[in-house]
Amino acid sequence: MPDIAVQVISKRALARDVVALRLAPYHAGDQLPAFDAGAHIELRLPNGLTRAYSLTNAGQASAPTHYDIAVSADANSRGGSVTVHDKVHVGSRLSIAAPRNHFALDHGHQRVLLIAGGIGVTPIYAMAQALAQQGRDYQVVFAARSASRMAYLEELRGLCGSRLHVHADDVATSPVDLAAWLQAEPWDGVYACGPAAMLDAIATLTASWPSGKLRTERFSAPTQTDAATAQAFELELRTSGLSKKLTMSNNFQPPIGGTIYGTLLNHREALAALGDQVNVAPYKAPPKAPILYIKPRNTWAQSGDAVVVPSDTLELQMGATLGLVIGSTACKLTAANALNHVAGFVVMNDISVPRDSFYRPSMRFKCRDGSCPMGAYVPRDAVANPDALAVTVAIDGVAVQHTDTGGRVRSVAQLLVDVTEFMTLHPGDILSIGVAAHAPLARAGQHVTITIEGVGQLDNVLVAEESV
Numbered sequence: 001m002p003d004i005a006v007q008v009i010s011k012r013a014l015a016r017d018v019v020a021l022r023l024a025p026y027h028a029g030d031q032l033p034a035f036d037a038g039a040h041i042e043l044r045l046p047n048g049l050t051r052a053y054s055l056t057n058a059g060q061a062s063a064p065t066h067y068d069i070a071v072s073a074d075a076n077s078r079g080g081s082v083t084v085h086d087k088v089h090v091g092s093r094l095s096i097a098a099p100r101n102h103f104a105l106d107h108g109h110q111r112v113l114l115i116a117g118g119i120g121v122t123p124i125y126a127m128a129q130a131l132a133q134q135g136r137d138y139q140v141v142f143a144a145r146s147a148s149r150m151a152y153l154e155e156l157r158g159l160c161g162s163r164l165h166v167h168a169d170d171v172a173t174s175p176v177d178l179a180a181w182l183q184a185e186p187w188d189g190v191y192a193c194g195p196a197a198m199l200d201a202i203a204t205l206t207a208s209w210p211s212g213k214l215r216t217e218r219f220s221a222p223t224q225t226d227a228a229t230a231q232a233f234e235l236e237l238r239t240s241g242l243s244k245k246l247t248m249s250n251n252f253q254p255p256i257g258g259t260i261y262g263t264l265l266n267h268r269e270a271l272a273a274l275g276d277q278v279n280v281a282p283y284k285a286p287p288k289a290p291i292l293y294i295k296p297r298n299t300w301a302q303s304g305d306a307v308v309v310p311s312d313t314l315e316l317q318m319g320a321t322l323g324l325v326i327g328s329t330a331c332k333l334t335a336a337n338a339l340n341h342v343a344g345f346v347v348m349n350d351i352s353v354p355r356d357s358f359y360r361p362s363m364r365f366k367c368r369d370g371s372c373p374m375g376a377y378v379p380r381d382a383v384a385n386p387d388a389l390a391v392t393v394a395i396d397g398v399a400v401q402h403t404d405t406g407g408r409v410r411s412v413a414q415l416l417v418d419v420t421e422f423m424t425l426h427p428g429d430i431l432s433i434g435v436a437a438h439a440p441l442a443r444a445g446q447h448v449t450i451t452i453e454g455v456g457q458l459d460n461v462l463v464a465e466e467s468v
Contacts, residue, residue, distance in 0.1 A: 003397070046087055113181060120195070202214065316354075325429075388404065
């Protein structure tokens with residue numbers, strides 16, 4: 001579906017460092033698509049960035065006349081929240097993608113616990129509206145650094161009454177007792193959105209629960225955290241007299257901060273397409289070991305960041321691939337234990353300037369600034385088989401490549417075995433499985449979306465270097 005033109009019809013302060021925007025169709029007579037609680041839209045910002053925001057007006061989700069979103073000012077903003085707060089005003093014309101929902105309520109859940117941390121309240125507020133309308137039994141736990149930073153606090157009080165339980169760190173005498181809440185009732189479903197440390201703690205506490213009973217949503221893309229400055233907290237779980245202490249690092253994702261390695265010619269079709277080129281001098285044979293290269297720190301980018309098309313090229317090659325996030329030191333692995341050293345997976349776009357050289361990729365082609373966008377981290381256990389995941393690349397909403405993570409010269413496990421035979425991978429490193437054949441090209445002004453089944457979605461807009 002093409003993007004939807006909207007305009008800002010109201011902007012108001014919702015809480016400390018949080019503003020609410022109301023978006024209505026720009027063209028008279030246009031109808032906004034319906035949505036369900038938990039859905040989000042992607043907002044195209046004036047600076048070329050794309051950011052995802054949860055829709056909060058679930059009370060009129062079936063026939064919306066407008067969309068409501070809330071945006072928190074982030075001290076570490078890379079241009080998204082700052083632009084919304086400082087550059088987007090009433091009357092601003094913007095474009096959005098149609099609503100998508102990866103955090104939907106299960107209609108079979110009749111006793112529901114909603115947990116919100118900070119600005120993670122936005123989908124939780126929408127869910128509370130939906131549950132109230134449907135007459136389902138629910139409770140809401142809302143935690144934040146202070147009540148002044150709690151978006152939609154008064155609205156939730158009016159909606160939920162005694163079902164709302166507020167925890168403000170600046171006035172509380174003890175941390176929010178997540179363990180007690182999770183064990184308080186035989187919940188059919190628990191839905192949580194907030195800081196990754198909180199979500200990681202909840203996931204640990206519910207590790208023995210049946211699949212699908214806990215559902216979470218994370219807003220942050222991979223970030224690097226300095227282990228020396230990362231703060232930790234302890235959570236104590238008391239179950240049948242057992243006290244279990246957990247220490248969770250205060251980073252938004254498990255560590256992604258080492259070296260990123262790309263892999264060449266690991267796709268059978270891509271290798272076969274070279275034909276006799278692999279048999280000419282100086283190599284005279286196909287590669288016998290993995291061919292690796294490095295994507296240095298200047299290439300790192302997040303979903304939503306603008307990717308600059310250099311002035312010396314018209315197009316860039318979109319290299320959709322799966323990244324293996326290393327969780328423990330990996331050296332001389334075996335096929336049986338290789339995946340035990342993987343902490344999780346990320347969607348990657350290994351962007352290149354189109355080239356003819358294939359054995360020795362030039363840094364000039366592979367290492368342009370922002371040429372390695374990465375999506376949000378997904379834990380290893382969330383992916384049943386990393387060798388059988390569908391991969392789709394869409395440009396301006398049109399699918400231009402359908403492939404999968406199979407068809408590789410080396411499977412995920414075998415790639416780890418062969419790489420660690422001659423080098424050690426460390427926690428925080430990422431090893432890509434390589435780009436499939438026929439990687440599509442995109443140019444400035446186009447919006448690229450890469451989706452990997454079960455792992456997530458990566459969205460970036462390409463902008464011309466001259467416009468930056």
